[in-house]
Structures are given as C-alpha cells and as structure tokens.
Amino acid sequence: MISLTINGQKVEVEPGTTILQAAEKLGVFIPSFCYDPDLTLVGACRMCVVEVERARNLIASCCTPAGEGMVVHTDTERVHEARRANLNLLLANHPLDCLTCEKTGNCRLQDYCYLYGISETDFSGERKDYGFDDSNPFFIRDMNKCILCGLCVRTCHEINGVGAVGFMNRGFDTKVSAAFDDPLEDSPCVFCGMCVDVCPVGALVPKQSVGKGRPWELATVKTVCPYCGTGCGLELSVKDNEIVGVKGDTSSPVNRGQTCVKGRFGLGFLQSPERLTSPLIRKNGELVESSWEEALNLVAQKLRRTRSTELAGLASARATNEENYLFQKLLRTLGTNNIDHCARL
Amino acid sequence: MYERHILICAGTGCISSGTISVKDALENELKKHNLQDKVRIILSGCHGFCEKGPIFIVYPEDIFYCEVQAEDVPELVEEYLIKGNVVERLLYKDPTTDMAITSHDEIPFYSRQKRQVLRNCGVIDPESIDEYIIRGGYVGLENALKMDRMGIINEVKSSGLRGRGGAGFPTGMKWEFAYRSPGDKKYVVCNADEGDPGAFMDRSVLEGDPHAVLEGLIIAGLAIGSDEAYIYVRAEYPLAIQRLKTAITQAEEYGVLGENILNSGANFKINIKEGAGAFVCGEETALLASIEGERGMPRPRPPFPAVKGLWEKPTCINNVETLANIPLILRKGAAWYSTVGTESSKGTKIFALTGKVNNTGLCEVPMGISLREIVFDIGGGIRDGKKYKAVQIGGPSGGCIPEDLLDLPVDFDSLTAAGAMMGSGGMVVMDEDTCMVDLARYFLSFTQSESCGKCTPCREGTKRMLEILQRITKGKGEPEDIPRLEQLAAAVKDSSLCGLGQTAPNPVLTTLRYFRDEYEAHIFDRRCPAGVCKELLSYYIDSELCTGCRACVRVCPTDAISGERKEPHTIDETKCISCGACFDRCRFDAVKTK
Ligand SMILES: Cc1cc2nc3c(=O)[nH]c(=O)nc-3n(C[C@H](O)[C@H](O)[C@H](O)COP(=O)(O)O)c2cc1C
Ligand code: SF4
Ligand code: SF4
Ligand code: SF4
Ligand code: FES
Numbered sequence: 001m002i003s004l005t006i007n008g009q010k011v012e013v014e015p016g017t018t019i020l021q022a023a024e025k026l027g028v029f030i031p032s033f034c035y036d037p038d039l040t041l042v043g044a045c046r047m048c049v050v051e052v053e054r055a056r057n058l059i060a061s062c063c064t065p066a067g068e069g070m071v072v073h074t075d076t077e078r079v080h081e082a083r084r085a086n087l088n089l090l091l092a093n094h095p096l097d098c099l100t101c102e103k104t105g106n107c108r109l110q111d112y113c114y115l116y117g118i119s120e121t122d123f124s125g126e127r128k129d130y131g132f133d134d135s136n137p138f139f140i141r142d143m144n145k146c147i148l149c150g151l152c153v154r155t156c157h158e159i160n161g162v163g164a165v166g167f168m169n170r171g172f173d174t175k176v177s178a179a180f181d182d183p184l185e186d187s188p189c190v191f192c193g194m195c196v197d198v199c200p201v202g203a204l205v206p207k208q209s210v211g212k213g214r215p216w217e218l219a220t221v222k223t224v225c226p227y228c229g230t231g232c233g234l235e236l237s238v239k240d241n242e243i244v245g246v247k248g249d250t251s252s253p254v255n256r257g258q259t260c261v262k263g264r265f266g267l268g269f270l271q272s273p274e275r276l277t278s279p280l281i282r283k284n285g286e287l288v289e290s291s292w293e294e295a296l297n298l299v300a301q302k303l304r305r306t307r308s309t310e311l312a313g314l315a316s317a318r319a320t321n322e323e324n325y326l327f328q329k330l331l332r333t334l335g336t337n338n339i340d341h342c343a344r345l
Numbered sequence: 346m347y348e349r350h351i352l353i354c355a356g357t358g359c360i361s362s363g364t365i366s367v368k369d370a371l372e373n374e375l376k377k378h379n380l381q382d383k384v385r386i387i388l389s390g391c392h393g394f395c396e397k398g399p400i401f402i403v404y405p406e407d408i409f410y411c412e413v414q415a416e417d418v419p420e421l422v423e424e425y426l427i428k429g430n431v432v433e434r435l436l437y438k439d440p441t442t443d444m445a446i447t448s449h450d451e452i453p454f455y456s457r458q459k460r461q462v463l464r465n466c467g468v469i470d471p472e473s474i475d476e477y478i479i480r481g482g483y484v485g486l487e488n489a490l491k492m493d494r495m496g497i498i499n500e501v502k503s504s505g506l507r508g509r510g511g512a513g514f515p516t517g518m519k520w521e522f523a524y525r526s527p528g529d530k531k532y533v534v535c536n537a538d539e540g541d542p543g544a545f546m547d548r549s550v551l552e553g554d555p556h557a558v559l560e561g562l563i564i565a566g567l568a569i570g571s572d573e574a575y576i577y578v579r580a581e582y583p584l585a586i587q588r589l590k591t592a593i594t595q596a597e598e599y600g601v602l603g604e605n606i607l608n609s610g611a612n613f614k615i616n617i618k619e620g621a622g623a624f625v626c627g628e629e630t631a632l633l634a635s636i637e638g639e640r641g642m643p644r645p646r647p648p649f650p651a652v653k654g655l656w657e658k659p660t661c662i663n664n665v666e667t668l669a670n671i672p673l674i675l676r677k678g679a680a681w682y683s684t685v686g687t688e689s690s691k692g693t694k695i696f697a698l699t700g701k702v703n704n705t706g707l708c709e710v711p712m713g714i715s716l717r718e719i720v721f722d723i724g725g726g727i728r729d730g731k732k733y734k735a736v737q738i739g740g741p742s743g744g745c746i747p748e749d750l751l752d753l754p755v756d757f758d759s760l761t762a763a764g765a766m767m768g769s770g771g772m773v774v775m776d777e778d779t780c781m782v783d784l785a786r787y788f789l790s791f792t793q794s795e796s797c798g799k800c801t802p803c804r805e806g807t808k809r810m811l812e813i814l815q816r817i818t819k820g821k822g823e824p825e826d827i828p829r830l831e832q833l834a835a836a837v838k839d840s841s842l843c844g845l846g847q848t849a850p851n852p853v854l855t856t857l858r859y860f861r862d863e864y865e866a867h868i869f870d871r872r873c874p875a876g877v878c879k880e881l882l883s884y885y886i887d888s889e890l891c892t893g894c895r896a897c898v899r900v901c902p903t904d905a906i907s908g909e910r911k912e913p914h915t916i917d918e919t920k921c922i923s924c925g926a927c928f929d930r931c932r933f934d935a936v937k938t939k
Contacts, residue, residue, distance in 0.1 A: 041645065042799070043645035043800070044800050044801070045800070046800050046802055046840045046841070047801075049840045057838075057840070057841075057847060058840045060645060060842070064645070064647070065647060081832075081835075082839055082840040085802065085806070085832065085833060085837075085840075086801050086802060086836070086840065089801055089802065089805035090805065092809060093805055093808075123809045123812070124812075125808070125809060125812040126812070148798065148801075148804070167640060167642075167798065167799075170625075170795065170796060170797055170798050171795065171796040171797075171807070171808070172793060172796075172804060172808040173798070174797075174799075174804060
C-alpha cells in the first residue's frame with residue numbers, strides 16, 4: 001500500500017492508483033473533462049491539476065500515480081488560478097448560447113464555470129467557426145462547442161474499435177473529425193452513439209432530443225433493449241410518456257453502457273401510430289384486432305389439427321434467449337425439429 | 346601519392362551555395378592541367394561557417410578560401426596550385442580589421458572554439474569509415490566491449506555529461522534507469538528531429554560525422570542491454586539520412602554493427618525512421634508515438650520512456666549531440682572529459698549563432714564560456730557597428746538575455762536561472778533595431794502553430810498570448826494587456842502537459858522581465874522604440890529632400906499626401922494609416938519616420 005496526504009488528510013491506496021482516485025476515496029472533489037477510468041489516460045484537459053509538494057509544475061491528478069509520501073493540495077490559490085485560466089480559455093473559444101443549448105443543465109463546462117465563478121471570458125479574439133455536421137439521421141456534430149477532451153475519439157477507438165474519428169490539424173486549428181474531414185455519414189462510423197454519451201459539452205447532440213426538454217424535466221427509466229437477444233441495458237429519458245433520449249446503462253452487466261445503433265437510435269417505433277398493440281386475426285380476408293385470448297386459442301386450435309411433419313417454427317431475433325429457448329422447446333414437444341430464426345434472413 | 350588535398354565543404358549550407366559546381370569545375374581544371382593524380386578532392390562535412398560557403402581548404406598548407414564559386418576555380422588552380430600565389434580576394438577578411446587571414450586556425454571564429462564533438466566535421470570524408478577509424482573512431486566501442494554494463498554507465502556518469510537535447514538530464518543516470526528497468530526487449534532512440542528554427546548542429550554532426558552518432562548509439566545499447574535502435578530524423582534532412590544509411594552499411598561491413606559485434610556476441614541493429622518535421626515530435630513521448638505510427642502527440646509521464654517507452658518497452662532516448670560525445674568519453678575517459686566545463690555542466694556545447702553578428706554559423710565552445718566571448722569574439726561583434734541588445738537562447742522555448750547579463754557563464758543552470766534555457770543551442774543575436782515585443786510575437790506564432798493541440802493551456806493559451814502581442818505591435822494594446830499576459834503565461838507554464846507548452850511563455854516572460862519599457866512604450870505612448878512595428882510609426886516628408894515628384898501621392902491608399910507638383914509634399918497624419926507605401930516608394934529618401 002502507498003500512503004499519501006491530500007489536503008492534510010492521510011490516505012492509503014493500492015500501488016498504481018492515481019492521485020484523483022485517491023482523492024475520490026477521501027471524498028475530495030477534483031474537476032475533470034478528459035478523464036474516464038475505462039479509457040486510456042491522456043492528461044489533456046488539465047482541469048484536474050493539483051499541487052504536489054516539491055514538484056516544479058502543477059500535476060494532472062487523473063493520470064499521475066500516487067507516490068509514497070506525496071503531499072498533495074487540491075484547492076490552493078495556485079490550483080484555482082490555473083483552473084480558472086483554463087475555463088477562461090475554453091470559454092473564449094466556445095459559443096455562449098447556453099439558453100438554447102441542448103446540454104444546458106448537464107454540461108460540465110457550465111458546471112465548472114458556475115463552481116469557479118466565471119461568467120464571461122477575459123479574452124477577445126478569434127473563435128472556431130466550423131459548419132455543422134448533421135449529415136446523418138442520428139446526431140448533430142457541432143465542433144464549435146468541442147473542447148477537444150478526446151473522450152469521443154478514445155471511445156470510438158478503444159470501446160467500439162471503429163476509429164471513425166480522430167484529431168486533425170495542430171494548435172488552434174486542432175479539430176475532431178472523420179478522415180479527410182468528411183461528414184460522419186461517409187466515414188466508417190456505425191452510429192453506435194457511444195461518443196454522444198461521453199461528450200461533456202454540447203458538441204454531440206442526439207437529434208431525437210432536440211427541443212424535447214431540459215434534463216431536470218426528464219424522468220429516467222431503466223429498461224432492456226427490445227431489439228435483440230443480447231439484452232443490453234438502456235436508460236431512457238422520458239417526458240410526458242415519450243422517449244426523448246436513450247443512453248446505455250452503465251450499471252448493466254451485459255453491456256456496461258455500450259450500445260449499437262438500433263437500441264440507441266431505433267426506438268422511434270415505440271411511438272409510431274402504426275405500431276401493433278394487439279393481435280390481428282384475418283377474418284373474411286380482412287385483418288381484425290382481437291384479444292390475446294382469442295388469438296392464442298386460434299393458434300392452439302390450429303396446432304392441434306396440424307401434423308408434426310407439416311409443422312415448422314420461425315422465431316424472432318428480437319425475443320430474448322430465454323424466450324427463444326422456450327419456443328424451440330414447445331415446437332419439439334409438438335414433434336418437429338424444423339425451427340429457424342429471422343436473424344438468418 | 347597526392348601532393349595536396351582539397352576539402353570542399355559538402356554540408357547542406359555549402360551545397361546550396363554551390364559546392365557541387367565548384368567540385369565539377371575543379372575536376373575539369375585539374376584534368377586540364379594534368380593534376381588529377383597530384384591533387385585529391387574530398388567532399389567534407391560542415392565547417393560551421395556556412396555563411397561564408399562554399400568553403401575550400403587546401404592542405405597541407407591549410408589555406409582557407411571562402412565563398413568560392415565555380416568561376417573562381419581556374420584562377421585558384423592557375424595562380425595557387427600551379428604558381429603558388431595565394432589568391433587574396435578569396436581569403437577570409439576579419440570584419441573589424443579588414444585583414445585577410447590565410448589559415449583557418451587564425452580566424453577568430455575558429456580560434457576561440459573548442460571543437461571536440463565537431464572534431465571530424467569538415468576534416469574527414471563523412472562517407473568513409475576508414476577516415477573515421479584513423480581519427481580514433483570505434484576505439485570507444487572496443488573499450489566499452491571490455492567493460493560490463495554498469496562499468497560503461499559509471500564512466501558516462503562520472504564524465505558529467507548532460508543531455509544536449511534541451512533539458513540537460515544527466516545521461517549516465519538516464520542510462521542506469523533504462524538498464525535497471527526490467528524488460529525482455531529494450532530500445533535506444535536517437536532524437537534527430539531538431540525542430541528549433543535556426544538550429545542545425547545535429548544535422549551538421551549527422552552529415553559530417555555520422556559514425557560518431559552510430560558509435561554512441563551502439564555503446565548506449567551495450568550499456569542498457571538493448572539490441573535495437575531507431576534514429577528519428579526529419580525527412581527535410583535528406584543528406585543526413587543518406588550519410589547515415591551509408592555509414593550503417595559500412596559499419597555492418599566492418600563488423601562494428603549487426604550480429605556479433607567485433608566477435609563479442611553482442612548484436613545491434615539500427616533503423617532509421619523519417620519524421621515529417623513537426624517541432625513537437627522532438628518531445629520524447631510524441632517522438633515515440635510517431636515511431637509507433639500514431640499522431641505525434643505527447644503522453645503524460647510517468648510512465649517515463651525508461652520504464653515504458655517504444656511499444657511499451659524500456660527505452661533510452663538521447664539527442665544526436667549527446668550521443669556524439671559518448672565515443673570521446675569511452676575513448677579518452679571520464680576524467681579527461683570532465684576537465685572541460687563548469688562544476689555542473691561538463692564538456693562543450695555547440696551553438697548555432699545567427700542574427701545580427703558579423704560571423705554566423707556553428708560554434709562549439711566549452712561550457713561556462715561567457716556570452717560576451719561568443720557574441721563578440723567568435724561572432725565578431727554586432728554587424729554594421731550597431732549596439733547589442735539581447736540574445737535569444739534556446740529557440741522558441743528559450744528566453745532573451747540582455748546586455749547586463751553578457752558575462753553570464755553559459756551552462757545549463759545559469760541560463761535557466763536567467764529565464765532562458767540551453768535548449769538545443771539556438772542563439773539569435775539582436776541589435777538595437779530589434780523590437781522585443783515583435784520578437785516575442787514571432788516566437789509565439791511559432792509555438793502556437795506547432796502546439797499539438799492536445800492540452801487546453803497550450804492550445805488555447807498560446808493563441809491568446811499571440812493575439813495580445815499582435816494587438817500590442819499593431820498599436821492597439823490595452824493597459825490591462827501586460828498583467829493579462831503575465832497571468833496567462835504563468836498558467837500556461839504551470840499547467841501544460843509537455844515541455845512545449847511549459848516553455849512557450851519564456852520569450853514573453855523574459856522580454857517582459859528585461860524589456861518591460863518597450864511594452865509600455867507600445868501600449869501607453871503608441872510608439873515602437875526600435876522602429877519596427879509598422880503601424881506605430883508616423884511618417885512625415887522632409888521638405889528639403891522632397892522634389893515634388895508625386896510618386897508617393899500615387900501609392901498612398903488613403904490620399905493622405907498632398908502638395909503641388911515640384912513643391913514639397915506633406916502627409917496628413919489624421920488620414921495616414923502608417924502602411925509605409927510612400928516610404929518604400931520615394932526615390933529621394935524624403936519620407937521619414939518618427
Ligand atoms: C517541444 C519539444 C521539442 C523538443 N525537440 C527536441 C529535438 O528536436 N531534439 C532533441 O534531441 N530533443 C528535443 N527535445 C527534448 C527531448 O524531449 C528529450 O528530452 C531529449 O531528446 C533527450 O535527450 P538528451 O537527454 O540526450 O538531451 C524536445 C523537447 C520538447 C518539449
Ligand atoms: S457513433 Fe460510434 S462509431 Fe460513430 S464516431 Fe461515435 S463512437 Fe465512433
Ligand atoms: S466532441 Fe465532445 S467528447 Fe469529443 S472531443 Fe469534443 S468535447 Fe470531447
Ligand atoms: S503542451 Fe502543447 S504541445 Fe504539449 S501536449 Fe499540450 S498542446 Fe501538445
Ligand atoms: S481530467 Fe486530468 S487532464 Fe483532463
């Protein structure tokens with residue numbers, strides 16, 4: 001174990017623990033933009049800097065391992081000065097349209113400016129001026145709001161493995177983009193939307209949420225994705241019984257927050273007026289709504305009259321493993337092995 | 346038997362001023378006079394005095410001709426080689442006394458230097474391993490092969506050698522970390538990125554004495570227990586790359602590189618990796634990322650490369666000049682090596698001396714020499730009899746040193762204490778006509794465009810500092826700009842991820858420290874004391890000199906100039922935008938600035 005002192009309090013941690021994690025253990029808050037324990041630590045945003053005695057410069061606590069006997073201060077004037085300068089610089093290059101920004105209320109840039117009392121920037125001068133990328137049906141990329149924390153880039157490379165976005169250019173012109181700055185639609189992006197979840201600011205916005213409500217107006221509902229047998233956990237944002245946002249559920253052991261395009265952006269059918277909500281039975285050439293009881297009776301009746309050699313079953317990829325298991329069990333009991341699955345089509 | 350050897354410098358500088366045509370002309374002339382068997386032509390490495398190139402030295406007499414062009418060759422052959430009359434007009438002339446100097450040792454530019462690392466540059470044929478060996482080459486390697494790893498490391502440690510790549514980290518200690526770091530595979534990397542604008546010592550060593558760097562690398566490999574090295578060299582150095590490739594092939598043929606080096610059982614392979622030439626790729630972790638095929642962006646340390654470097658293996662990274670010192674230490678011993686230099690900085694350092702001095706070029710001096718000696722003795726003082734103002738040391742990451750610190754001994758620690766740094770050894774001398782605000786602006790524009798964009802303080806902070814400096818040099822500075830700059834500079838220095846951002850504010854901080862009055866003059870008096878910042882100049886017409894030719898009237902974009910033909914004109918200050926068009930146009934020097 002390694003023992004160190006943070007703001008005068010002693011703490012013991014496993015070797016390899018970062019200063020930030022050690023501080024968390026003590027309940028000491030350190031702000032961060034680019035830090036995510038599931039991704040490579042890059043030390044890019046410098047919001048998490050702290051003062052370590054005898055070190056020449058401020059130290060990024062998110063990516064620096066705690067050292068034996070280290071004496072750390074997280075809230076000195078020097079630290080605050082650097083964090084304020086950092087926020088000041090970010091604001092100088094960020095559109096201040098919080099009133100209409102989708103991210104308001106859930107934006108870390110806003111939160112930290114509030115925390116450090118930064119209401120406007122000290123610097124005038126050039127700002128980024130990029131066009132929107134809304135080439136795809138799922139989310140908008142507004143790189144004018146990007147603070148270049150790189151979380152989306154790392155998520156796409158390290159979690160998804162697609163690597164659709166990366167950094168281009170240098171210095172002030174640095175930008176997150178797909179190869180050749182093409183629209184995302186023309187890149188290898190699979191629109192899993194995981195980058196959207198990690199973005200700390202309003203640079204990546206799901207189209208389904210635009211104008212649909214502020215975070216504090218939304219209820220969160222945990223559910224399981226209806227699309228396939230994997231059973232990813234989802235967190236729905238719901239307002240007035242309408243789904244206005246979907247995120248991966250990080251507490252789900254199945255997907256730990258990861259999703260694919262269908263679960264994330266494909267739940268629109270739930271609210272479709274054409275969605276079937278009760279069974280249909282063809283009567284005199286017309287499909288007519290019926291009750292479950294009537295429909296199931298009809299199926300049972302027909303099964304009874306069918307010889308097993310004439311029977312086959314087609315299961316759905318949207319059903320869970322357990323449901324599909326029961327389905328094949330049922331058909332085998334009825335004497336047929338002819339069972340197939342729509343995912344093959 | 347040759348009676349004479351002629352060395353023509355074939356460094357990049359001299360090649361661009363005509364070496365190849367001089368060599369062709371000389372070959373022709375020698376044939377014409379049937380001297381081709383008596384005189385041997387050698388294309389040598391850089392002599393460091395590129396400004397006077399092409400350099401042409403005749404041995405054994407050691408006659409130093411400079412700025413020789415192809416058309417001068419017939420005269421040199423006819424008059425000197427045949428008749429024995431020195432061609433005076435092609436000799437070097439001392440800028441202060443105007444006396445011609447024949448021998449290269451008597452030229453003050455050379456006589457005050459201590460050429461240890463550059464001992465072979467300009468002396469041997471860099472494409473010949475034999476010439477390197479005759480001058481004591483690969484003896485250091487032989488000695489190292491007789492020692493154990495800690496033996497080599499201790500020798501380097503006690504030599505006191507510190508890294509020449511910028512930070513001055515003790516080389517032996519770095520080797521020991523890499524040696525003690527557990528790993529089945531280890532790498533040695535030579536940093537030949539040389540991104541400081543104006544610095545070219547590493548290029549000159551690679552071009553002029555490539556085997557010295559190879560020998561240093563092989564010894565480093567032996568010391569830390571590595572069998573493979575990378576040389577990361579920018580693609581803009583094609584000649585250096587070609588000479589390195591030749592040297593690697595020769596070293597392999599001679600058995601000092603490759604499998605079973607000199608029958609010792611040790612193996613060593615050297616790869617060359619060409620970089621695309623980004624300043625930040627000289628930073629060691631960005632350099633490693635670049636070799637791995639990633640975008641050249643620095644990574645946080647720890648882990649240090651000695652623990653987790655190239656492909657996560659323990660890696661020792663050293664600069665070209667650092668490595669070129671190693672063969673000397675292993676050949677002559679640490680005790681010999683440490684006789685030169687100061688208490689904390691041993692050996693010599695090569696500087697690229699440029700700017701407003703009479704002699705510009707590469708000079709190698711003992712650590713601890715004063716700046717005054719470099720600027721006034723080696724550099725021959727300030728050009729055109731102007732006044733010294735400052736010298737910028739350490740390139741864009743360094744700082745400027747004013748006149749009252751001229752007696753500062755040049756070593757790692759005193760430069761850092763003065764707010765500058767050794768850096769890679771760029772040295773730009775400025776005279777009274779240099780505006781220090783404009784200078785800071787220039788360096789900031791460099792660091793801003795070279796920032797990798799990864800971390801906020803450097804990416805955004807250098808941009809805002811640059812904008813403030815631009816504003817001040819345009820006469821739009823605000824009184825709050827000075828404290829704003831100071832605050833920002835402190836935050837960028839204190840919280841940036843890598844050395845680029847941590848040092849980028851240095852030019853601003855040192856100019857503010859030593860030349861604050863110039864900032865104030867720009868901001869409060871709307872005046873540029875050096876007369877550099879165009880927008881701050883005001884123009885008037887000297888009525889004695891003006892002929893009334895109306896040339897200026899036609900170029901003025903704001904119709905600020907009026908006057909009758911053939912009568913003196915005047916400038917309406919309220920309309921003038923200080924563009925300087927009239928100043929450039931007037932043939933009678935009648936337009937003046939104040
Ligand atoms: C922005 C930046 C640029 C650098 N450029 C170079 C370079 O061009 N050449 C070099 O040898 N070292 C350069 N360095 C220093 C290297 O990171 C590293 O310290 C050095 O190569 C170590 O070698 P040494 O111990 O032999 O000096 C640079 C550092 C920074 C922060
Ligand atoms: S949606 Fe998924 S695949 Fe596309 S850029 Fe984002 S993380 Fe990468
Ligand atoms: S888009 Fe968002 S997640 Fe990606 S780098 Fe920018 S701020 Fe970070
Ligand atoms: S200090 Fe500058 S160059 Fe270094 S990592 Fe940060 S942005 Fe990149
Ligand atoms: S959170 Fe540590 S540098 Fe970004």
